[in-house]
Amino acid sequence: MAANERKVPAPAPNVETQAFWDAAQNGRFLIRRCTACSKAHWYPRTICPFCASDATEWANAAGKGTIYSYSVMRRVPEPYAVAYVTLEEGPMMLTNIVDCDLDRLAIGQAVTVVFKPTEGGPPVPMFKPA
């Protein structure tokens, strides 16, 4: 089954995350990294969830990862896949797997980022088979 284009609701950026969504408008995928403990985290926030330092900054992410788990929602008009993807930088993020055959997804599968438009908001990072 192919993934049809589901209408994607827009995220609501705030002052902590506006830079992420501005970069997304330009097709750049950012991650938040702590300069004190050097770890990247997800979802992005000002205070590092690992060491509680506020010395965090935006960094370019590779946009590569593997599927940790996924599920295809079937009981809706346009089936779609939610997934957790383990990013090359370490953290795992909730996302959708798109531009794929929904019946051929697998845990461990390599995926790359692709930005998809939303209804009236910035595009959001999703992933497709690498």
Added chain:
Amino acid sequence: MTVNGQAYIAGAFEHPTRRAPDKTLAQLHAEVALGALQDAGLSRNDVDGYFCAADAPGGAASMADYMNLNVRHIDSTELGGCSYIAHVAHAAQAIALGKCSVALITLAGRPRSEGVATGTTPRLRDPAQPDAQWEWPYGLAVANGYAMCAMRHMHEFATTGEQLAWIKVAASHHAQHNPNAMLRDVVTVEEVVNSPMVADPLHRLDCCVISDGGGALVVVKPEIAKSLKRPPVKVIGAGEAIKHQAGGAIDLTYSAAVWSGPAAFREAGVTPSDIKYASIYDSFTITVLIQLEDLGFCNKGDGGRFVADGNLISGVGKLPFNTDGGGLCNNHPSNRGGMTKVIEAVRQLRGEAHPAVQVKNCDLALAHGTGLQLSTRQASATLILERE
């Protein structure tokens, strides 16, 4: 200090309705409150502590106003579906400190009358919730979140759909004896795995019902419990915890029950093998399996083998669970299953469960729940109860 022995559940009431288009939410709260007080042999004027969660319209103040309660202790801890299990422990703590002596806990909801597509439709959250913008665009509902947990559990431990199905089969064996249950037909493993797929790998019959209704509990201090006619059910252990995404270090194969369970067992001074009956929150079959492992009824990864072949069926298996039919078959009012878990545990300890499912010499029971969303942020609450 401990809650062990500080308080007793004196009243428990489950609303018989499963569809209530003719009742308001506030009315349902009041009806279950009066039902539980009557069950205890107490009156509304005896209540001096009130506990409710986010299902209470207008919160504790509006509910106290509607019911005309005069209370000196209030707790509106909101932990999703397991809130009411935590409320029992919080009531015991408040009673131990002398903050109240008769605590009323209520839950009610009308998702069925309101046509809520609980499992398959994402629900919009407060945009100020810091996680909302990272989840709302992706269509994370309830069913597909729990399904990701099941998918990962299957991947790591070779758990099968047939093993998960046994959990529903056991619930249906119990529900056939409950005249109020929404689904009373006994189902087979084949029927579960052949029911329509909702979110891979969870089928329709892996999912709980959507029902209206509610329930209430009355928790009292020991002196009052001993003055009442109902069999005393003593609170002997409790635990609660929250598990979250931990900055992106996610593991979907376990729940916060790995913390709430051991805390409750320690406080009660008992072990999982001592438990005669267990109420386990069953929003989905996978919820039960993961929690059984986390609570220590079997090792992590062995849940599939543990639940298979009727091991959860009263009179058949080693661990009778959800003898009212649970959320999978009986009732899931307000999409919150914690209240009914405590109520059926009380019935079992009193010897008032249906005779076909009553556990013999049931003197020690566990009620455990998961609140919110197992795949992102969830709370767990564990309660251990003893018949005196």
